[in-house]
Amino acid sequence: MRESDIIAKIRGRARAADLVRVGIGDDAAVLDFGSAAEMIACCDLMVEGVHFRRGWASARLIGHKALAVTLSDIAAMGGVPQFALVSIAIPSYFGADQLDELVEGLFALAEAHGVAIVGGDTSSSPGGLFIDTNVIGRCAMRRAVTRGGATAGHRIYVTGDLGASALGLALLESGFRLRTGDQALPGDREAAEFKALQESAIRKHLAPEPRLGVGRALGEAGVARSMIDISDGLSTDLWHILDESGCGAVIRADAIPTAPSVIRFRSGGEALCLALHGGEEYELLFTADQMNAQKIRDISSATGVPITEIGEIVADGGLRLAGGPGEGAIQAIERGGYEHGE
């Protein structure tokens, strides 16, 4: 069973409830807790052998990423994270030192964003390492940005650049690793630049930084009208917005911001494929009225995060790519993108 089918099943079983403004099916739930702010709650589960592999990353980076991906969901709602709970199932091979490192990775990221870790649970694990992080945050009343707010005429924007996480994963699968603290870069300048670019891709995969500042600014200014974080890949996550909003989109291949490492190590067609379909980027994808273009530039300047316009929301016609391989023609990108697309 695919995860999307499982979620659809669970979503179908849930009933509407008074205090639930947004329930299952968005990046996070939006809840009424009788406060002047709205409550935002979400969780993400990371499983060894599914989401990460032993030997790819230090325990500290595993802890960092486990929390980062959940904070990214809060960012995608335009929210501010406040509290976290963490459940960890610990396999027998995982020693006390590694657990210390993992906990340090969780706490360091939490503290960097003013998040208090307030509880959790631990268990031994007869399988691998499992980490479930739950985050509770807030946003101003009616300011939560869902996947359902896109309408025809909106411009489509993405933060940062894309493709590096998927490249980093491919490098890890090929045997490349991050240097440990005592390993220097190669002395040769070109070799050093080569290695540094490789590492930037691997780091994007292993240690994503949630886009909390820019997500919050886009939400509080009322600029982002629909938003999602790119965990499944630009194409799939844009499809989530289209499905929830009931509209279509045209994006331009040459406008998609592609990571320098991807441009350096992959051919044009492959690079586009990684930027378009690569998952686990944890960049923000959002739509906004064109009249807010200046506000978006201002938010980009204020937060230091590049924001790029990549296309436009249209009334229907699914997701289409202009200017991709097959010159001139507009290609349809089916749901499921990388796995099931063209």
Next chain:
Amino acid sequence: MRESDIIAKIRGRARAADLVRVGIGDDAAVLDFGSAAEMIACCDLMVEGVHFRRGWASARLIGHKALAVTLSDIAAMGGVPQFALVSIAIPSYFGADQLDELVEGLFALAEAHGVAIVGGDTSSSPGGLFIDTNVIGRCAMRRAVTRGGATAGHRIYVTGDLGASALGLALLESGFRLRTGDQALPGDREAAEFKALQESAIRKHLAPEPRLGVGRALGEAGVARSMIDISDGLSTDLWHILDESGCGAVIRADAIPTAPSVIRFRSGGEALCLALHGGEEYELLFTADQMNAQKIRDISSATGVPITEIGEIVADGGLRLAGGPGEGAIQAIERGGYEHGE
């Protein structure tokens, strides 16, 4: 590493934060969300092969218990649960029908207590089944009941009766199972009574009912001054109250309410041992001023849940048992109870 050591380590790493009234180390966190109510948040992780075994329970009962144990933590704070998020790692042997059943077990219990399941995450699992349930609830301002409020002179109370869950676990380990829907009780009256008592013990283990009504009433009335749910066993959980409150306790062996199944199937000494040290009861253990004895009787009547006085909080001297085996003497019960005690 023992779970208590891991939690102590994580608790030691956490820093105080303004909006965190109660952090790591109680049944649940108590948080300020700028509402007239306090927010209560907690999670519990259930792992196949650690907390349950394949073949012991239907998927529906596994779903029920996964949420019940977390709701029990809310009950132990005197709170009212409102929202839940559920993360599930699903092994390949777990089919779509079983997942439906598990989800049904979660939703049925949630709905019975007015809880909305608002989000979650799913993953495949290369190991067994993992379920992490997170619950967010509320209680009136300053009414959350922690483990730290016991003082000398308080009477000690427990809801329901004890020992059946540990007996149920022993029966499961010996090969006994719940009947499935189409199996009748034996025709012989004594055999039927025997089987029904066995099943009541197994059901207490597999399908505990969180004591939400009585927990809430004890909290809202301001009667319970310290409270915990019995997950580790009466002795260990009372130790948690003593450690957090900085006091001692004397409990009376003959006052501990023991489940009928335990009295029927175990000798006196064994029955006391199960009632005193058996875990996963999910009954509430609390302390209260003696002057509130009538209020406690009223709450018991109103909720239909028996509440029994079992001893008294004293200034120090750890946990002591009066009237146990070894007539007349008062025995010390060390931390760690069942595993490491006398």
